[in-house]
Amino acid sequence: MSSYAHAERFPPAENDRLETVDRSACADWSAYAKAYDLMSDNNPAYQALLDDFEAFLSTIEAPKRIYDIGGGTGNYTQIAARAFPDSEIHFVEPDVGMREAAQSKLAGYDAIKYDTVTLESFDVKDTADLIICVHALYAMPGQKQRLADLRRLLRPGGMLYLVDLGRPLDVEDWRKYMFINIKNKYGLTRALQIFWHGREVAKQNKAIFSAQKKGVYWTHTEEEITSAVTEAGFEVLRQQSVYRGYSDLLVCRAKP
Numbered sequence: 001m002s003s004y005a006h007a008e009r010f011p012p013a014e015n016d017r018l019e020t021v022d023r024s025a026c027a028d029w030s031a032y033a034k035a036y037d038l039m040s041d042n043n044p045a046y047q048a049l050l051d052d053f054e055a056f057l058s059t060i061e062a063p064k065r066i067y068d069i070g071g072g073t074g075n076y077t078q079i080a081a082r083a084f085p086d087s088e089i090h091f092v093e094p095d096v097g098m099r100e101a102a103q104s105k106l107a108g109y110d111a112i113k114y115d116t117v118t119l120e121s122f123d124v125k126d127t128a129d130l131i132i133c134v135h136a137l138y139a140m141p142g143q144k145q146r147l148a149d150l151r152r153l154l155r156p157g158g159m160l161y162l163v164d165l166g167r168p169l170d171v172e173d174w175r176k177y178m179f180i181n182i183k184n185k186y187g188l189t190r191a192l193q194i195f196w197h198g199r200e201v202a203k204q205n206k207a208i209f210s211a212q213k214k215g216v217y218w219t220h221t222e223e224e225i226t227s228a229v230t231e232a233g234f235e236v237l238r239q240q241s242v243y244r245g246y247s248d249l250l251v252c253r254a255k256p
């Protein structure tokens with residue numbers, strides 16, 4: 001675990017004041033999308049999450065319908081589509097830049113449907129057997145309502161694979177971690193080039209930290225997210241601290 005201020009407490013997210021929150025103090029996801037995969041591909045902590053997700057899929061029956069909420073550049077949808085080629089997958093992502101990056105990555109998969117909407121406006125009548133929601137919930141307005149949305153979108157007994165950033169994002173800590181890993185892998189010159197091309201990620205991480213500080217993005221402890229998920233009608237089957245202690249992973253089942 002790094003030495004960043006995990007214990008630092010920011011104001012509670014603006015769960016109950018959705019209309020008054022300054023959403024301009026948020027990350028620019030389209031700008032982020034341009035360098036997202038370059039940095040994710042070189043981030044061992046991100047790759048460990050993808051590995052966990054793939055291992056999780058090998059333990060469940062093929063879902064008929066999957067929703068990937070806040071799917072970003074499509075890395076989780078890609079793993080799900082490979083594992084379950086016959087499943088109907090809805091890729092739900094409000095940001096056009098992120099969605100376009102995903103669509104070009106997933107061009108070969110015909111069973112994927114793209115919904116360029118937020119979770120709060122994702123209005124479908126069919127429930128899913130599996131919902132994936134990774135590193136997106138914290139950025140949404142009203143986590144209590146959004147968890148209720150996730151529950152409503154799942155059939156009873158359906159699974160939620162949830163990962164959420166909970167602790168303040170220490171940009172300097174991540175910069176060091178990434179630089180050491182990339183330098184060890186490629187050498188100094190290439191590491192400097194990768195960092196130059198990926199500089200937008202550091203900029204957007206700063207925006208995320210700033211939004212967390214203002215209470216626009218949700219920060220939480222392990223206990224807080226577990227209690228929110230349980231209150232929303234889920235049974236937590238597995239929980240662990242992931243992503244170098246910054247995030248929580250919860251594998252949940254929708255209660256009847």
Ligand SMILES: C[S@@+](CC[C@H](N)C(=O)[O-])C[C@H]1O[C@@H](n2cnc3c(N)ncnc32)[C@H](O)[C@@H]1O
Binds near residue numbers: 069072074076140141
């Ligand atoms: C850090 S990215 C995570 C992407 C992907 N899940 C991954 O882990 O690689 C967060 C994503 O959440 C999406 N997002 C933000 N607010 C959202 C909302 N209200 N509903 C759905 N997605 C949202 C953003 O557009 C962005 O693509």
